[in-house]
Amino acid sequence: MATRKEVAEKAGVSIAVVSYVLNDSNYVKEETRRKVLQAIEELGYETNMAARALKMRKTEQLAVLINHLGNPHEAGLLLRIEEYAAKHNYVLFFQTFHKEQESRLKALLNGRVDGIFLLGQSLKEDTLHHFQKQNIPFVSVTTPAVRHAAVPCIDLDWVFEYSRLIRLLKEKGHNQIAYMAIRDQAHPLSHRLSAFRRAMDAEGMPLTEENIFYCDGGVLPAACETIKHVWRSGRRFSAIVGANDLMTAGILAACSELGVDIPGQLAVAGSEDILMSSQTAPPLTVIHYPREIVGEIAMKVMLDKINKHPASDQILPARLVERSSV
Amino acid sequence: MATRKEVAEKAGVSIAVVSYVLNDSNYVKEETRRKVLQAIEELGYETNMAARALKMRKTEQLAVLINHLGNPHEAGLLLRIEEYAAKHNYVLFFQTFHKEQESRLKALLNGRVDGIFLLGQSLKEDTLHHFQKQNIPFVSVTTPAVRHAAVPCIDLDWVFEYSRLIRLLKEKGHNQIAYMAIRDQAHPLSHRLSAFRRAMDAEGMPLTEENIFYCDGGVLPAACETIKHVWRSGRRFSAIVGANDLMTAGILAACSELGVDIPGQLAVAGSEDILMSSQTAPPLTVIHYPREIVGEIAMKVMLDKINKHPASDQILPARLVERSSV
DNA sequence: CTGTTAGCGCATTCAA
DNA sequence: TTGAATGCGCTAACAG
Numbered sequence: 174m175a176t177r178k179e180v181a182e183k184a185g186v187s188i189a190v191v192s193y194v195l196n197d198s199n200y201v202k203e204e205t206r207r208k209v210l211q212a213i214e215e216l217g218y219e220t221n222m223a224a225r226a227l228k229m230r231k232t233e234q235l236a237v238l239i240n241h242l243g244n245p246h247e248a249g250l251l252l253r254i255e256e257y258a259a260k261h262n263y264v265l266f267f268q269t270f271h272k273e274q275e276s277r278l279k280a281l282l283n284g285r286v287d288g289i290f291l292l293g294q295s296l297k298e299d300t301l302h303h304f305q306k307q308n309i310p311f312v313s314v315t316t317p318a319v320r321h322a323a324v325p326c327i328d329l330d331w332v333f334e335y336s337r338l339i340r341l342l343k344e345k346g347h348n349q350i351a352y353m354a355i356r357d358q359a360h361p362l363s364h365r366l367s368a369f370r371r372a373m374d375a376e377g378m379p380l381t382e383e384n385i386f387y388c389d390g391g392v393l394p395a396a397c398e399t400i401k402h403v404w405r406s407g408r409r410f411s412a413i414v415g416a417n418d419l420m421t422a423g424i425l426a427a428c429s430e431l432g433v434d435i436p437g438q439l440a441v442a443g444s445e446d447i448l449m450s451s452q453t454a455p456p457l458t459v460i461h462y463p464r465e466i467v468g469e470i471a472m473k474v475m476l477d478k479i480n481k482h483p484a485s486d487q488i489l490p491a492r493l494v495e496r497s498s499v
Numbered sequence: 500m501a502t503r504k505e506v507a508e509k510a511g512v513s514i515a516v517v518s519y520v521l522n523d524s525n526y527v528k529e530e531t532r533r534k535v536l537q538a539i540e541e542l543g544y545e546t547n548m549a550a551r552a553l554k555m556r557k558t559e560q561l562a563v564l565i566n567h568l569g570n571p572h573e574a575g576l577l578l579r580i581e582e583y584a585a586k587h588n589y590v591l592f593f594q595t596f597h598k599e600q601e602s603r604l605k606a607l608l609n610g611r612v613d614g615i616f617l618l619g620q621s622l623k624e625d626t627l628h629h630f631q632k633q634n635i636p637f638v639s640v641t642t643p644a645v646r647h648a649a650v651p652c653i654d655l656d657w658v659f660e661y662s663r664l665i666r667l668l669k670e671k672g673h674n675q676i677a678y679m680a681i682r683d684q685a686h687p688l689s690h691r692l693s694a695f696r697r698a699m700d701a702e703g704m705p706l707t708e709e710n711i712f713y714c715d716g717g718v719l720p721a722a723c724e725t726i727k728h729v730w731r732s733g734r735r736f737s738a739i740v741g742a743n744d745l746m747t748a749g750i751l752a753a754c755s756e757l758g759v760d761i762p763g764q765l766a767v768a769g770s771e772d773i774l775m776s777s778q779t780a781p782p783l784t785v786i787h788y789p790r791e792i793v794g795e796i797a798m799k800v801m802l803d804k805i806n807k808h809p810a811s812d813q814i815l816p817a818r819l820v821e822r823s824s825v
Numbered sequence: 826c827t828g829t830t831a832g833c834g835c836a837t838t839c840a841a
Numbered sequence: 842t843t844g845a846a847t848g849c850g851c852t853a854a855c856a857g
Binding site for chain 1: 500543545546548550551552553558560568569571574577578581582585588591592594595605606607608610611633719748751752774775780
Binding site for chain 4: 512513514515516519525526527528531550552553554555556610
């Protein structure tokens with residue numbers, strides 16, 4: 174491929190001049206500039222980003238660590254982050270991430286990224302420190318700050334949002350409210366469960382342990398099975414809130430199989446508002462997670478961190494979308 | 500950050516030796532190796548991938564050009580490709596891609612990638628050639644080969660798959676079958692429309708132009724609006740197939756609003772089988788696009804191209820999933 | 826305004 | 842079995 178040297182030769186100048194016109198970093202006589210530009214054009218020259226990255230100690234690449242792209246909520250978040258990353262000329266690569274591979278991460282990302290987004294992920298301290306020592310900042314989305322580490326977080330005020338939802342449920346006469354959480358204790362969504370607990374306390378109807386159902390992986394089929402099992406065992410409650418919408422859809426699917434009328438026999442609500450949640454039967458009442466602006470905010474915070482400006486947690490307001498499942 | 504030089508100093512060897520043990524590219528006395536390894540450990544050294552990329556002319560990074568990650572079909576495909584890319588130690592970055600930004604692409608990807616996946620995308624010839632001249636191969640997924648360019652493609656035999664679906668529809672007594680396509684003529688999904696046409700011909704019931712409905716962007720709300728408009732205008736048909744499942748869900752949503760009974764008054768079928776399609780009311784009969792194995796095949800073809808082995812188009816078999824919308 | 830030059834961190838050839 | 846030295850393509854300080 175054409176290199177900067179070839180361009181210089183063709184234009185009859187030194188390679189420094191080529192850099193100057195390319196980076197606009199120095200005055201260049203108009204005529205010289207034109208010659209250079211023409212040589213670039215004719216050779217189809219493009220800057221080699223690997224070389225630039227090495228020299229500049231800046232890759233203009235960002236990583237997103239994600240749990241499961243099959244969850245439309247996470248895909249939607251990723252989509253938005255990429256949108257804003259592109260606006261700032263950053264390239265984004267995403268890694269589906271499992272705890273077991275955490276050690277691989279250092280080798281994989283070293284020298285490749287200027288920053289790392291955690292999309293509902295947490296990392297071990299030593300991994301965090303490894304990157305932070307090199308001034309590679311982290312920004313966490315949908316999951317609260319990692320302990321002992323300066324990782325700004327972008328998320329909702331879940332206690333507030335759940336309180337509002339619980340109040341709606343109360344108005345509709347529900348006093349036996351259950352919650353479906355994800356099994357893994359270390360799972361990032363456990364903070365939603367804690368928030369739900371506190372919201373229930375605040376609304377004067379403490380969440381009892383037997384009204385919490387845990388579902389492996391937080392996916393639809395598992396949630397469906399869990400509810401079928403619970404319901405057939407005779408356990409009853411009048412409303413249930415899912416920690417994510419995929420599980421909530423699974424609850425709906427279970428009810429459909431069980432012949433449970435919604436919201437007649439059971440009110441169901443979700444916490445994210447993915448597209449699917451508006452198309453189920455019945456459509457789901459949900460907290461709408463404002464994914465539209467998360468990307469913008471997340472990228473802004475990331476740029477602040479990269480430029481060593483102070484950056485802090487961002488709590489976004491959400492919306493309660495009432496459909497007919499409650 | 501610790502560099503290879505520091506490791507060498509700490510271990511009391513030359514930097515070449517450090518490279519040798521790191522890359523296993525030369526015999527190193529066991530004792531020396533241990534010293535080096537220990538120095539690496541103590542310094543928390545990791546290879547700088549930017550420097551390696553520059554030297555090796557190989558980034559171990561791949562790009563995926565995607566239309567809209569908000570479409571779970573594309574997200575699912577991306578997810579699978581990443582899964583296999585990771586297995587082969589490649590890092591994947593994805594770019595939401597709009598035609599208007601095609602020129603930016605060269606500058607953005609130059610020196611950054613070893614190969615490019617086109618996920619339902621096509622590129623101008625000059626862009627294609629730019630990368631191909633540098634031995635950056637393309638692999639196209641879900642869209643047939645780009646004209647005049649050696650781009651292997653991974654997709655279904657749509658004529659075959661649609662024929663099977665049409666036969667099912669025929670068995671159920673349908674003879675007025677419509678199709679919903681995406682408006683943009685240049686859009687990658689237009690080959691599904693052509694295939695549908697040919698399948699209808701083959702089944703002896705040619706598709707008439709007035710039975711093709713075009714929808715902007717291929718998204719749910721647009722499809723919903725289109726169908727409402729068409730239906731209210733008095734146009735009737737007994738079955739309709741959507742070029743993608745998001746539009747198909749939109750058709751369902753429209754019918755729900757219009758009070759059109761499915762499949763009583765109208766049979767509806769889709770072409771991808773995203774998760775949502777199994778949760779609509781009624782659940783959709785669809786062609787199941789085998790996303791599970793596409794990632795593996797796509798990555799395999801990509802590796803073949805990177806290693807300059809011959810690679811050709813791959814036609815995968817699909818499955819017809821009968822649910823209750825037909 | 827333009828050219829020379831010294832690295833950035835790494836892999837590798839060639840000597841020793 | 843190890844070390845010295847070169848260069849990948851680029852930026853920028855410095856000298857003209």
